[in-house]
Amino acid sequence: MVDIERIVTLDELMEQVPEQLVRDAEIRRIEVETRTIRETSESSMSKELSKAKRIRDYLNKYPGVRNKDAVEALNEYGVTPADVANVKSHQKRSEGKPRKSTSTSRAKPEPSVSTALTNNGPTINWKELDAGVAFVKAAGSVQRAQHLLIIIDKIKDC
Numbered sequence: 554m555v556d557i558e559r560i561v562t563l564d565e566l567m568e569q570v571p572e573q574l575v576r577d578a579e580i581r582r583i584e585v586e587t588r589t590i591r592e593t594s595e596s597s598m599s600k601e602l603s604k605a606k607r608i609r610d611y612l613n614k615y616p617g618v619r620n621k622d623a624v625e626a627l628n629e630y631g632v633t634p635a636d637v638a639n640v641k642s643h644q645k646r647s648e649g650k651p652r653k654s655t656s657t658s659r660a661k662p663e664p665s666v667s668t669a670l671t672n673n674g675p676t677i678n679w680k681e682l683d684a685g686v687a688f689v690k691a692a693g694s695v696q697r698a699q700h701l702l703i704i705i706d707k708i709k710d711c
Contacts, residue, residue: 604627604630604631604632604636605636605639605640607627607630607632608623608627608632608636608637608640609640609644611623611626611627612637612640612641612644620634620637620638620641621634623637624636624637
């Protein structure tokens with residue numbers, strides 16, 4: 554059985570504790586809460602990911618995701634479709650794909666040699682000319698090369 558005379562309310566206990574102890578405990582509690590809040594906010598600020606980092610992480614986790622889906626998934630962080638598009642374009646540029654440049658290191662088209670006396674005829678580049686010379690050498694003579702070409706042409710028609 555419970556002895557009702559022994560039940561003490563919280564108010565009665567507070568009246569029995571000296572007032573100075575209550576104030577000191579309250580001050581310590583407030584200091585601890587304030588310190589905890591400061592530490593939490595400082596650590597969250599330093600560990601908080603940027604929008605771009607969140608987007609990169611999401612895109613790496615879900616490759617091929619549409620911009621719209623990424624925006625919906627990261628909406629709570631204030632991500633916009635433009636943010637996702639920017640991050641994707643930066644990723645494409647940094648994936649090792651060569652940038653278009655205007656430098657002279659581009660491969661220049663090979664000069665062509667006209668086979669006709671006028672410029673209306675077909676043109677042959679230097680590689681093709683070298684291959685033709687090699688073919689004639691392999692055949693032994695120009696006539697033999699022509700004869701081989703006629704035979705090849707007849708075989709193609711069959």
